[in-house]
Amino acid sequence: MNGNVLKPRKIQSHKGDYGKVLAVSGSVGMAGAAVMCGRAAIRSGAGLVRFAVPKELFNILQICVPEATCLERDFENVIDINDYEAIALGSGLGLEKSNIPILKKVLNDYKGTLVLDADGLNCVMKYSLYGNLKASQADIILTPHMGEAARLLEVESIDIKDREKAAREIQEAFGTTVVMKGANTLVLTENKIYVNDTGNPGMATGGSGDVLTGIIASLAAQGYSGYEAAKIGVYIHGLAGDICAEEIGQIGMTAMDIADRVPEAFRRLASNSNDGRDK
């Protein structure tokens, strides 16, 4: 990937120029997923990250991600979703029925870029919200691993040799950008496909996907299209994992290690350009 894909940060700018991400992530027992997602979004350059979480998570999030702010997850009364350029929805959300109003509100009313991951995807299937998903006006990126992809297609499992076909079926069924995760993650949109070549098996560790969701949402908040954010996001995520492998080794790298190498990954990508921009 050429570093020219990156938008330079302007000298005359402030945090409002780099977008706001709303992370509808985490639940009691899965606060970590929100931490990884929010941390990665900040490490990817968004101007502001805000969590929409149950109040029980405020303390842990404000300690683990002090740069971010928290709102109570009350979509009926409190949260104006269209204030955010990007929403990351689903990492560690849980499968409870109480998530239905959140999902409906975001799918029905949101017009920005929506990254739907993990339990966001699982809840769409569990509570039959695919009509809302298909009708949504948001620029949507689905980020399933192979298990989640099988659920989206309502099949038992997907053979690795059928991975691209399955990703294409999901893309066609929902009309969104699809990120089919795993070694050589695929990014598909209606008439394009990108095969990623960064990353390593050290990244097969809990929370690594939550980091990817945060990176993609952050890029989208900074003005990249959904497809561009997904493509650059998977490249940067894999490169951050490769930097972890160089520095730590594949065995024992953590999701947080990956999130914390994201700035260096951006620096390496930016230096791989030919426009003479500040590296």
Ligand SMILES: NC(=O)C1=CN([C@@H]2O[C@H](COP(=O)(O)OP(=O)(O)OC[C@H]3O[C@@H](n4cnc5c(N)ncnc54)[C@H](OP(=O)(O)O)[C@@H]3O)[C@@H](O)[C@H]2O)[C@@H](O)CC1
């Ligand atoms: N610290 C935290 O708070 C963390 C919280 N997290 C949150 O946990 C929630 C559940 O998400 P999850 O992905 O862990 O479980 P789930 O979707 O039920 O998948 C398990 C099933 O799918 C299959 N499967 C999985 N990957 C596969 C693959 N690549 N290829 C093929 N199959 C694959 C797997 O198969 P098996 O492993 O048995 O072979 C099994 O059947 C979600 O909200 C997430 O965000 C996590 O992010 C971790 C850190």
Ligand SMILES: Nc1ncnc2c1ncn2[C@@H]1O[C@H](COP(=O)(O)OP(=O)(O)O)[C@@H](O)[C@H]1O
């Ligand atoms: N063998 C691998 N090679 C490269 N990347 C991998 C490998 N295994 C997992 N990953 C990456 O790690 C992430 C795992 O995401 P996911 O399965 O959602 O984990 P979690 O839900 O625990 O955060 C994906 O981005 C995936 O592409």
Ligand SMILES: [Mg+2]
């Ligand atoms: Mg996941």
